[in-house]
Amino acid sequence: MKLAIIGTGYIGLVGAAVFADWGNEVIGIDIDLKKIERIKSGDMPIYEPGLSELVLNNISAKRLDFTTSLPKGIKDAEVVFICVGTPQGDDGSANLNYVWSVAKEIGENLDEYKVIVVKSTVPVGTNERVKEIIKENLKNNVRFDVVSNPEFLREGSSIEDMQNTDRTVVGYDSERALKVMRKLYSSIESPLVECDLRSAELIKYASNAFLATKISFINEIAQLCEKAGANVQTVAKGMGLDKRIGNHFLNAGLGYGGSCFPKDVAALYKTSTDMAYDFKLLRSVMEVNHRQRINYVKKIEYSFGKNLSGKTVACLGLAFKNNTDDIRESVAIKTIRIIRGLGAKIKVYDPQAVENAKNDLGLSNVEYTKNAYDCVKNADALCILTEWEEFKLLDYKKVKSLMKGSKIFDGRNLLKQDEVEKLGFEYFAIGKISNGLDILDEERPVYAILRNGRRQKNK
Numbered sequence: 175m176k177l178a179i180i181g182t183g184y185i186g187l188v189g190a191a192v193f194a195d196w197g198n199e200v201i202g203i204d205i206d207l208k209k210i211e212r213i214k215s216g217d218m219p220i221y222e223p224g225l226s227e228l229v230l231n232n233i234s235a236k237r238l239d240f241t242t243s244l245p246k247g248i249k250d251a252e253v254v255f256i257c258v259g260t261p262q263g264d265d266g267s268a269n270l271n272y273v274w275s276v277a278k279e280i281g282e283n284l285d286e287y288k289v290i291v292v293k294s295t296v297p298v299g300t301n302e303r304v305k306e307i308i309k310e311n312l313k314n315n316v317r318f319d320v321v322s323n324p325e326f327l328r329e330g331s332s333i334e335d336m337q338n339t340d341r342t343v344v345g346y347d348s349e350r351a352l353k354v355m356r357k358l359y360s361s362i363e364s365p366l367v368e369c370d371l372r373s374a375e376l377i378k379y380a381s382n383a384f385l386a387t388k389i390s391f392i393n394e395i396a397q398l399c400e401k402a403g404a405n406v407q408t409v410a411k412g413m414g415l416d417k418r419i420g421n422h423f424l425n426a427g428l429g430y431g432g433s434c435f436p437k438d439v440a441a442l443y444k445t446s447t448d449m450a451y452d453f454k455l456l457r458s459v460m461e462v463n464h465r466q467r468i469n470y471v472k473k474i475e476y477s478f479g480k481n482l483s484g485k486t487v488a489c490l491g492l493a494f495k496n497n498t499d500d501i502r503e504s505v506a507i508k509t510i511r512i513i514r515g516l517g518a519k520i521k522v523y524d525p526q527a528v529e530n531a532k533n534d535l536g537l538s539n540v541e542y543t544k545n546a547y548d549c550v551k552n553a554d555a556l557c558i559l560t561e562w563e564e565f566k567l568l569d570y571k572k573v574k575s576l577m578k579g580s581k582i583f584d585g586r587n588l589l590k591q592d593e594v595e596k597l598g599f600e601y602f603a604i605g606k607i608s609n610g611l612d613i614l615d616e617e618r619p620v621y622a623i624l625r626n627g628r629r630q631k632n633k
């Protein structure tokens with residue numbers, strides 16, 4: 175099939191490459207000429223495993239091309255995808271300006287029947303408005319349909335996610351468009367959820383908000399575990415084996431970040447208040463997510479007698495999660511800002527996100543290092559802020575010998591507690607009793623674990 179994809183961000187670029195790989199003829203459209211030139215030369219604007227090869231293979235097979243011209247790009251397409259960004263507006267709502275302007279341009283240039291598919295994450299009612307805008311801008315009386323087809327891929331595993339999706343959602347209001355969508359996804363084995371436009375839009379938000387809720391829930395359990403002398407990883411494992419709960423998204427840590435969860439939870443909350451509904455649970459999900467990093471920093475502060483001034487803190491991780499260079503709404507960066515604000519000198523390292531972070535964090539009181547070992551050199555404390563596999567595999571004996579201090583604050587529960595404690599580290603994780611917990615003053619847990627491993631109830 176002939177497809178046009180407007181927007182070469184995460185969803186658009188990966189979508190273009192995967193649809194082409196399925197045998198379609200795809201044109202990716204973006205107003206940014208430099209970006210298009212980079213992509214065509216195989217230099218991807220985002221770090222995504224396997225993407226460069228997939229793009230180049232499909233360009234050379236003549237199934238994939240890119241252009242900056244929307245009229246030219248959509249001319250022969252049967253299906254036109256809108257994959258532009260919907261960033262968070264000041265009031266929490268999704269900013270839909272890019273969607274509206276693309277809809278207008280599609281309307282102005284439509285000269286035969288096409289299915290217009292909205293893949294961007296958009297609030298309830300957006301697809302209906304897109305339809306109106308296209309109609310208002312038509313030059314002649316040509317027919318078209320609008321379909322909602324939200325995307326569920328994750329950064330870092332997006333190609334695999336798109337190829338092996340759990341489900342494909344198609345919101346439609348015309349049988350003709352549904353037939354086209356069924357043909358497009360005919361090679362996919364997972365279920366096609368065929369529904370009305372509004373339900374399709376809500377499925378996307380409800381899914382992201384539910385996953386964010388799972389993370390905030392386990393982070394609350396983690397706080398409780400620290401007070402009760404339990405281990406959140408053991409609790410999560412025991413919970414996750416129940417098929418009704420499932421073991422995904424139960425990793426306690428510093429909270430969720432990225433370009434989707436924070437924005438989408440806020441937008442769903444805004445949608446509900448706009449509809450005069452107080453979605454209390456979502457408010458708590460956001461509050462808990464914020465509190466998680468505050469509690470983490472408190473732990474670091476207390477362990478240094480509430481004075482971080484002049485201390486050197488080595489921070490491993492800048493990206494919002496592993497396998498990406500994306501730092502949007504990165505909790506790692508938000509946490510570093512708080513620690514820096516308390517007077518500490520920061521050293522940072524990330525396998526992919528250093529360049530992006532430089533623009534965000536700046537240079538004041540931050541030293542960017544080339545590898546993890548340089549980062550930890552002479553540090554008083556080590557903070558693990560992003561769940562990169564590389565940080566798990568470091569030689570911690572070497573890390574210990576390079577550091578000045580011996581405290582590790584593992585914000586992602588990456589390390590094996592026994593092993594690092596044996597090397598002489600004071601290890602603080604999330605939702606576990608640490609060998610250094612008795613340092614905490616104001617926030618003493620109900621149980622303090624003695625160094626001989628016995629548990630003593632605080633008086």
Ligand code: UGA
Nearest residue numbers: 325326327328329423424425427429430431432434494495
């Ligand atoms: C998320 C969804 O998982 C995708 O299904 C969706 O398509 C995408 O948003 C989107 O709307 O475009 P993504 O933002 O790439 O994908 O990242 P996730 O892997 O979901 O992680 C989000 C955040 O949650 C990260 O900061 C991660 O560190 C954190 N997380 C994740 C946890 O703290 N604990 C977990 O158990 C899982």
